[in-house]
Amino acid sequence: MSVRTGPTAIFQIPDQGVTAAGCSNVWCELGAAATEPGAVTAVALAGILALLAFAYVRDAEAACRGERRRVLDERDAFESFADRVAELDTVSVATDSTPSGVPAGALGGIGAAGGGIQSGGGPAGGDVTLRRVLAAYDDTVLSLSHYRDEYDETAAESLAAELGPDTATALASDGGLSSGTQSALVDRSRRAADARDRLAGAIDEEITELADRETALSGIDRRRKRLLAHLEGVGPGRETDAAIDVWNRLGELKRECDGLAVDRQRSLDDPPLTPDLHEDHERTFYGYLYGPADGPRYPVLAQVAELADRIRADRDEVGTQVAADR
The missing domain is CATH 1.20.120 (Four Helix Bundle (Hemerythrin (Met), subunit A))
Structure with a gap:
């Protein structure tokens, strides 16, 4: 928004007027x-x-x-992302799997077109469900022009920032989209939409x-x-x-x-x-x-x-x- 600079006079409340002491008419x-x-x-x-x-x-x-228009666009984008994640197939996770050992940055090597998982945390070439999650995020939230212009983040970075680094960590640790991580992503995405x-x-x-x-x-x-x-x-x-x-x-x-x-x-x-x-x-x-x-x-x-x-x-x-x- 581009507007002019404010008036030089300071607005005082209440106005003391110009009546001098003893002046009553x-x-x-x-x-x-x-x-x-x-x-x-x-x-x-x-x-x-x-x-x-x-x-x-x-x-x-x-x-x-x-x-307001931008906020509503973001609301719709997070709702769409939640819907798409909810429809994805999930993978089984070993009972001893824990997200605490894998950094959220482990998702950084996965893009919409594929690629391996950096820093370990999954099979070479990445799991297809990981790529689908990030592709869904890229097609919804990151498809908003103002979002890319303002934040200049990868899908993994933005997902961690918006929905919590633990969700990105869990994706990398699980080697794919587990049912627990899916529920967390859907729930947090809908909460992000509600907040907007x-x-x-x-x-x-x-x-x-x-x-x-x-x-x-x-x-x-x-x-x-x-x-x-x-x-x-x-x-x-x-x-x-x-x-x-x-x-x-x-x-x-x-x-x-x-x-x-x-x-x-x-x-x-x-x-x-x-x-x-x-x-x-x-x-x-x-x-x-x-x-x-x-x-x-x-x-x-x-x-x-x-x-x-x-x-x-x-x-x-x-x-x-x-x-x-x-």
Whole structure:
């Protein structure tokens, strides 16, 4: 996902406002706003009437949809692998056979097209059931383009990483697919599919929340635009009263932004899923979704901050106009 960098202003909650100590009326507040270092000395509303693009949230939603598709593809691939392994013939294993003496890397020499077993653990040329297991894995999980691109692992390496090194070790030790190893592979593959199904559901929840937040932000931004457009169309003699009303209403919009930010913080503290990603940072679900992206780690908060900054700037400009008309 490629998005722009975040706004320079830090979003503070709650907004402390511009009211000085002992200042209790709108004229005092407006005077304070007009003397803020960042306040302009002339009102030029025409250039700020356009609606914001909300690129952070929209790019985040697109990234989530793409990740959800990949997760569902992986779910389907593991289900297919489990089905294919369940249909394979198994081999008998000697009662004194133990997987502990054979490293998981012993499968490394077996490919979809055949080949021997490295480091011992089976007959020369490998057992046909071993080749069939790895061929099934290659045709299902590793057939996903993103899987190969991201992990660059052999079938044996990926199988050990996804389903446990002991399963690869057992395959090599048994010299083929034993009934016990078959059961373990099928069970773990279905669990891997279930885990991805749960993850896809959590991503769905995030997509829904992103859409809801964008709707709320768009509504605030439309009202911001209408207020400014209304102010431009006010007739002579009513400019000051209209500007004060718009200034107050912009303050209400800013408080709505504060509320949206607080709500989003709650969501961040209570994610729909807490995956074990082995990452040493907080909020791993959101780190998983947005950490690899070029944009902000928390796109909704960045978007709220951008809108709040825009409202604050508009309000300063309106306040400057009112102070100049007094």
